[in-house]
Amino acid sequence: MPHVAFDRTFAALATLAVVAGAGAGFWVLGTPGQQRLIMSDRQRLEDLNAIANTLYWRKQEQTDYALPDGLDPADQREDPITQELYRYSKIDENYYKLCANFATDSQTHKLANTHSKDWQHPQGLHCFELELGQPPPSLY
Known part of the structure; x- marks a missing residue:
């Protein structure tokens, strides 16, 4: 026994x-649901970074390039969940904002977020102010 x-x-x-x-x-x-939200935020950051890179390289290729008042339809990207276009606004001749509505606060999920401190964001609508003449911050 x-x-x-x-x-x-x-x-x-x-x-x-x-x-x-x-x-x-x-x-x-x-949870798996939380991980899906984190991954959708990561996709949002990659999309914003791609838009910023497009604008930066246009400036590098065309010395007389000026920030547009609105993005060309070919340069626009959609949110992976809502399918809404990301917000772009020209601040002045050298600065612009790219905005997205984030599902999570990047400070809360340290292990899941590998992006740099330059791309940290709160939950909800957040805008990143970027300079046309500077390469966008690296995501990683």
Whole structure:
């Protein structure tokens, strides 16, 4: 009988360890739904970075290039969830803003976000002010 008690104790401890490991994983990484929100925010940042790179390289190729009042339809990108266009606004001849509506606060999910501090954002609508003559900050 002592062998049966040992097996039951071992099975209970193994089950407890698996449950604790799964719980710790969800606590550290978030639920699958939370991970989807983080990935959609990462896509938003990649889209904004692509728009900024397009404007920067146009300026490098055309010395007389001026910031447009609105983006060319070919340069516009859509939010991966809402399919709305990202917001662009010209501040002056050298500066502009790119805005997106983020699902998460990048400060909350340190392990999931690999983007640089220049692309940190709160949850909700956030705008990044960028300079035309400077390359956009790296995402990573």
